[in-house]
Amino acid sequence: MALHFAEPHLPCRPSGRFATMYDPAAVPEWDGFRETFAGKPYIQRQQLYSWGIERFGWDDWAPIVARYYGVISQLDEAIGRVLAALETCGAAEDTVVIFTADHGDMCGSHRMMDKHYILYDDVVRVPLVIRLPDWRQGSETGRVCDRFVYNFLDLAPTLLELLNLPDADPGNLQGRSLVPLLKGGDGSAGGDWRDAVVSTYNGQQFGLYNQRMIRTERWKYIWNPTDIDEMYDLHADPAELDNRIGRWAHDAVVTELRRRLYEQLTADGDPLVGNEWMRRQLLEGAKLARQQP
Structure with missing residues (x-):
């Protein structure tokens, strides 16, 4: 059985007590909120204008995030009712329960909304919780695995x-x-x-825009074929605010990640790497990038 919830999703309209469960004044900024878009692809700043949120400060976002939290709490209670029903009908010991999501939501992080033209962790790193039928025999608090x-x-x-x-x-x-x-x-x-994952994006209601990403434990490289690429050091910059592409100190890392990305996309039959011009971008570094020490 698959049970799909539309929430949490903008415009975030929690019901009843959940609508006021969180005080906007007590909601802290996202780590990635102080985005300047310096050295970032043009489309990211344009997204603010497309949505009409280019002047939003945290005072504008805090009530939205508070409702976002409220919707999540409402979802949490609904899932609890499902798990309680499994117990009541005696099916809990014979059921694999999987909780996950298709994507995240910026909801103010990097000053953006929704999920378009970006491959930040806010969007691509989503929850996955699995409960096996013999869960009672394990740890009461469960176990955590950080593999990709x-x-x-x-x-x-x-x-x-x-x-x-x-x-x-x-x-x-x-x-x-x-x-x-x-x-x-x-x-x-x-x-x-696997020690890395690859994600892809091909555009939404604002038009076509191709992106391909490879992420290791420390590094994230995003190939934007029609704009500047992105590379983030997730150890030093987990909020992904500082695009390090084009810095000489990271040339070897970028070269390796581009090669690995090309090999994975080729193995997957991705048509984006099916011609000479695209291969040159990844294998020969034929990409315009700012150069810094």
Whole structure:
């Protein structure tokens, strides 16, 4: 059974007590709110004008974020009712429960809204919680794994393995079963588990705009074929405010990430790397970028 909630999603209209559960005055700024767009792709600043929020300060965003929190709390209660129903009907011991989302929402981070033309962690890093039927035999607080996961690609082979249905695999699944990570807790049973993930974007209601991203534990490189690229040091700059592309000190890292991104996109059959001009951008560094020490 799949249960889909439309919330949380702008315009964020929580009901009843959830509408006033959080005081806007007590809502802290997002770490990424103080965005200047210096050295960032043009389209990011343009998005503010497209939405009509170019003059919004935190006083404008705080009530929106407060309602966003309220909607999340309302969702949390609704999911709690579902889990309680599983207990009541005796199905909890025979049910795999998976909670996840398709994308995040800027909701004021980087002064933006929604999810367009960007691959910040606010959008691409989403929750994934899995409860197995024998969950009561484990830790009361659960276990956390920080390995890289493709939510929708990995869930299909995971469910096939949990349900002991190997013959149901059509043979063309791109993901990997998460069972080794679920059994290992911290991912130590994952063996040669992936050390990077790739995300793609191809535009929404504002028009076509291609982006490809590769993210390791420390670095995030975003290929913007028609604008300046982005590269963030997630250790030093977790809010992704400082675009480090074009800095000589990071040339070797960028070259390696571009090569790895090209290889993964090629393996996936991504048509964006299916011609000489696009290959030159990634493999020969044929990209205009600011140069700094």
